Amino acid sequence: MRVDVNPEAVGRREFYALLNSVVVPRPIAWVSSLSAAGVLNLAPHSFFTVSSVQPPMVQFTSVGRKDSLNNVEATREFVVNFAAEHLYEQVNASGTNFPPEISEFEAIGVTAEPSRTVAVPRVAESPVALECTLHTTLELGDCTLVIGQVRHLAIDETMLDGNHPDIHRLRPLARLGRDEWTTLGEVRSITRIRYTDWPGHFEKPEGESPAD
Template sequence: MRVDYSPESMDRRSFYHLLTAVVVPRPIAWVSTLSADGRTANLAPHSFFTVASTDPPIVQFTSVGRKDSLHNVEATGEFVVNLASEPLLAEINATATDFPRDEGEFDAVGITREPSLKVRPPRVADSPVAIECVLHATLGLGDSTVVFGRVVHVVVDEDTLTDGRPDIGLLRPLARLGGNEWSTIGDVRELARERYKERD
C-alpha cells in the first residue's frame, strides 16, 4: 500500500519536510560571500545544490527565502562554494544559524579563511575544495531563488588527489537528508555504463 500526499492538502512546511526527506542525499554548497561594503564575510550551507552546465561551467544553489548569501551575491556578483567535508560537520552546522547580517560566520564560529584567487569572497582554508564563481543569473521560483554561478577557478587539496583526480574517499563529502539528519559517503560502488551496441 502507498500513502498519497498532495501540496494542496498540506501546509507548506509539512510538504517541504516531505520533499527534503525523499529527495536524498543532497550535496551541500557551503557558500562564502562578502557584504556589499566588503566588511562582513558570510558563510552558510545550502543543500539544494548541483552542477547546472558544463560548457560554460556553471553551478547552482537555491536560497529558500532571502538569506544573506543571496543578498551578498546580488550585491557583489561573486561567491565561493566550499566542499562540506565530514571533519567540518560541527562548523558547517554552526554556520546554519541565523546570525545577524553584520556578524560574519567565519569569525563567529572560528573558521580559518584564505584568499580566493579570482573572486573577493574568502575560501574556507580547511575545506578540501573551493569553487570560485561569478554570478551568471538568478531565477525566482515561488519563495526561493536559484543562483547560477559561472565557475572561474577551482582549487583542490593535493592530499585528496589520487592519480591526479579527486578521490571521493579522501574528500569525505557530507550530504543532507531529512529533518536534522546528515550522511557521510558510505559504501562506494563502481559500475561502468553499458554502450547500447554492447548490450545482449
C-alpha cells in the same frame, strides 16, 4: 498501499519536510560571500548541483531571502567550499541565523583564505573551493535559484589520486531529512552499459538502414 499527499492540502512546511526526506542525499554548497558593507558570510545550502559543463556552472537555491543571496546579488561573486566530513560541526553551525553584521567565519572559528579570481575568501579548512561569478538568478516560488560560472577550482593536493579527486579522501557530507546528515558510506563502481553491448542487441547487416 501508498499514502497520497497533495501539496496544496498539507501546506508548505509539511510538504517541504516530506520533499527533504525523499530527495536524498543532497550535496552541500558551503557558500562564502561578502556583503556590500564588507561583512564575510558563510552558509550551507543543500539544494545544490552542477548546471553546465561548458562553460562550467554550478547552482544553489536560497529558500527564502538569505544573506548569501543578498550578498551575491550585491557583489556578483561567491565561493562554494566543499563540505567535508571532518567539518561537520562547523558546516552545521554556519546555518545558525546570525544577524547580517556578524561573520560566520569568526563565529564558528574557520579561517578565511584569499581566493585567486574573486574578492570573496575561501574557507582554508575546506579541501576544495569553486570560485564563482554570478551568471543569473531565477525566482521560483518562494525560492531563488543562484547560478554561478566557475572561474577557478582550487583543491588540496592530498585529495588527489594522480590528477583525479579521490572520493575516499574528500569524505563529503550530505543532507537528508529532518536533522539527519550522512557521510560517504559504501562506494560502488559500475560501468554504464552502451547500447551496442546491451543483451540481445544485434548489428544490422551492412547497408541496411534503421528503418529496414
